[in-house]
Every structure is written in C-alpha cells, then in structure tokens.
Amino acid sequence: MNFHIATLPGDGIGPEVVAQAVKVLEAIGQKFGHTFDFQYSPVGAVAIDETGEPFPEETFQNCFHAAAVLFGAIGDPKYDNDPKAKVRPEQGLLKMRKKLGLYANIRPVTTFPALIHKSPLRADLVEGADLVVIRELTGGIYFGEPRGRSEDLTTAFDTCVYTRAEIERIVKLGFEYAAKRRKKMTLVDKANVLETSKLWRETVQDMAKDYPDIELDYMFVDNAAMQLIQYPRQFDVIVTENMFGDILSDESSVITGSLGLLPSASIGLHTSVFEPIHGSYPQAAGKNIANPVATVLSAALMLEMSFNLLEEGNTIRAAVDASMLAQAVTVDIATDKEKAYSTSDVGDWLAAYIKN
Numbered sequence: 147m148n149f150h151i152a153t154l155p156g157d158g159i160g161p162e163v164v165a166q167a168v169k170v171l172e173a174i175g176q177k178f179g180h181t182f183d184f185q186y187s188p189v190g191a192v193a194i195d196e197t198g199e200p201f202p203e204e205t206f207q208n209c210f211h212a213a214a215v216l217f218g219a220i221g222d223p224k225y226d227n228d229p230k231a232k233v234r235p236e237q238g239l240l241k242m243r244k245k246l247g248l249y250a251n252i253r254p255v256t257t258f259p260a261l262i263h264k265s266p267l268r269a270d271l272v273e274g275a276d277l278v279v280i281r282e283l284t285g286g287i288y289f290g291e292p293r294g295r296s297e298d299l300t301t302a303f304d305t306c307v308y309t310r311a312e313i314e315r316i317v318k319l320g321f322e323y324a325a326k327r328r329k330k331m332t333l334v335d336k337a338n339v340l341e342t343s344k345l346w347r348e349t350v351q352d353m354a355k356d357y358p359d360i361e362l363d364y365m366f367v368d369n370a371a372m373q374l375i376q377y378p379r380q381f382d383v384i385v386t387e388n389m390f391g392d393i394l395s396d397e398s399s400v401i402t403g404s405l406g407l408l409p410s411a412s413i414g415l416h417t418s419v420f421e422p423i424h425g426s427y428p429q430a431a432g433k434n435i436a437n438p439v440a441t442v443l444s445a446a447l448m449l450e451m452s453f454n455l456l457e458e459g460n461t462i463r464a465a466v467d468a469s470m471l472a473q474a475v476t477v478d479i480a481t482d483k484e485k486a487y488s489t490s491d492v493g494d495w496l497a498a499y500i501k502n
C-alpha cells in the first residue's frame with residue numbers, strides 16, 4: 147500500500163532525527179512492500195523564518211490531507227528570553243493541535259533494562275514501570291477565553307474551561323487503553339480546589355459504570371507528582387487535563403532514564419501526529435549526535451495506530467532492541483562513549499537490520 151506522510155522536521159535536532167525515521171520507514175517499505183510518500187512542510191521557527199507563520203496554511207493542508215504526520219521538534223532559543231516576541235514557534239504547535247483537533251496526547255513510558263542506570267531514581271523503584279499518560283490537548287487553560295491583561299498591564303489572566311463532552315471523549319479513550327493493558331486508570335485532577343476538576347471527577351464517576359472491569363483511582367495532581375517518583379509501578383493509565391498532563395508527562399518521561407527513546411502520539415478528529423517526547427535540543431543541532439530512537443519509535447507507533455501495520459511496527463521495535471544489544475547507539479546512552487554511533491549511523495544500522 148501507499149501512505150502519504152506529512153513530514154514536519156521542525157527546529158533544532160528535528161531534521162536529523164526525522165531523517166532517520168524516514169530511512170527506517172523506507173526500509174520497512176522495502177521489506178513489506180509498502181511505499182511511503184513523504185511530503186515535507188515547515189513548522190516552528192524555520193516556518194517563521196520562511197513565511198512569518200509558525201504553522202502556515204500550506205503546512206496545515208499537507209497535514210490535513212495526509213494519512214499521518216511525522217513531526218520532529220519545535221523551538222529555538224532565540225525566542226526563549228523574549229516574552230514580548232509577537233510570534234513564537236510554540237504557537238505553531240498549539241495551532242496544529244487545535245486545527246487538527248488533536249484532543250489526546252498519548253505518551254507510553256516504558257523502561258529499557260539496559261538504561262535503568264540512567265534513571266534519576268533507584269533501579270529497584272523504577273524497574274518494570276510501564277505506564278501511559280493520556281493528556282487532554284486542546285482544552286483547559288491553554289486555550290480558554292478570556293485571557294489577557296488589564297488595561298494598565300499590571301494584571302494578567304488565563305481561563306481554564308472544560309465541557310463535559312471534551313472530558314468524556316478523552317476519558318473514554320483512557321478506559322479503552324486501560325482495558326487493553328493492566329486494567330487500571332488513574333484520573334489526576336485538583337478536585338479539592340478547581341471547578342473544572344470537579345467536573346472531570348463527576349464525569350469519570352458517571353462513566354465508570356460502563357467499565358466495571360477497570361480499577362479506577364483518583365489522585366490530586368500534587369500527590370500524583372510525588373507518587374510518580376516514589377512508586378511509579380502503581381500506574382497503568384493516567385488520564386488528565388492539559389496543563390497537569392504537560393507537567394506530569396515530562397516528569398514521567400525522565401523517571402526511566404530513557405528520555406531520548408520515548409515516542410508519543412497525538413490523536414483526535416483528523417490526522418494523527420507522531421513525535422518524539424524530547425524537544426528541539428538546540429545545543430546538539432547539526433552535530434549528528436542526537437538520539438533518533440524516540441522518533442524512530444514514533445514512526446513505529448504511526449504504523450500501528452494510523453495504518454494498522456502491526457508486524458511492521460514490531461519489526462522497528464525489534465530493530466531498536468537489537469541496536470541496544472549491539473551498542474549501535476548514540477553517545478547519550480552508549481556504555482563506551484568512544485564507540486558511540488552518530489545519529490545517521492544509528493539510522494543506517496536500523497535500516498540495514500530491518501532489510502536483512
């Protein structure tokens with residue numbers, strides 16, 4: 147079959163890591179008889195430089211008409227210390243989420259036994275941790291109106307808004323994920339304080355009747371932040387609103403020591419987007435040292451979730467496991483730093499492994 151993939155490398159190391167995922171997908175195409183047609187579009191700081199817009203209309207059209215979107219990273223330090231900048235690369239990401247209706251961000255967090263020693267936590271705490279954070283992505287305080295400043299600019303406000311329908315669709319996804327996994331779902335909220343959180347909790351309580359096999363747990367977000375580092379194995383599926391999910395998904399992605407390896411999917415009303423969890427890592431841009439595995443595994447998720455190519459996705463995962471055993475890995479995770487592979491060498495190794 148032929149699949150049209152909107153390919154958005156973005157900023158920083160984005161282009162280097164996306165190039166490896168493309169290589170790996172091409173190898174999969176050869177082995178399994180598929181063709182992937184990669185149509186490139188700018189997003190983020192590169193798009194601002196080219197067009198003045200972080201998510202130009204043409205990029206949107208490409209994504210909208212594609213079977214899936216492969217995304218690198220967004221963000222450039224030249225914008226970071228300028229809170230007054232009129233356009234920021236991150237706006238491109240928010241616009242993409244809203245325009246594609248990407249209401250759920252799914253981040254699986256798994257441990258790689260070979261990398262446990264990179265975890266900031268004790269190995270005995272984190273060994274075997276296997277959880278998914280499902281973050282609501284198009285609502286809450288990120289998008290609520292009104293937002294702004296008082297006339298004299300000395301007061302600022304943001305609004306957190308959720309409708310029952312927005313909560314229901316993502317909670318449904320959470321229950322369905324839990325049903326396919328260890329059958330446990332934790333709703334993270336701040337229902338002891340926030341009205342929106344109370345609505346989340348009420349909605350989940352009502353829906354729970356339809357999912358009697360799922361063990362349901364509620365946790366306030368401050369406690370969840372503690373529990374994640376004290377006892378990460380207790381979690382299976384975490385469902386939470388946009389802002390809490392932003393923070394907790396970053397926290398959960400570092401506990402296993404494998405930040406450079408974790409993929410993510412954003413799904414919703416139109417085309418789904420697949421991207422590594424890590425950011426644009428500008429310090430490494432252009433040096434051919436960044437770890438491409440998170441993006442390669444995002445491509446595996448894309449094959450499985452958007453194209454239903456399960457064997458193909460597993461083939462990528464098996465190649466990644468083999469590359470770790472063979473130490474065909476980048477400097478961030480190489481045991482012997484002297485023998486570390488470059489970004490493009492890892493991509494070549496994976497592609498060759500898949501073809502043979």
Ligand code: IPM
Pocket residue numbers: 236239240392
């Ligand atoms: C993320 C990022 C974005 C967010 C920023 C860049 C707008 O941190 O994808 O988690 O806060 O959602």
Ligand code: MN
Pocket residue numbers: 392393396
């Ligand atoms: Mn974030």
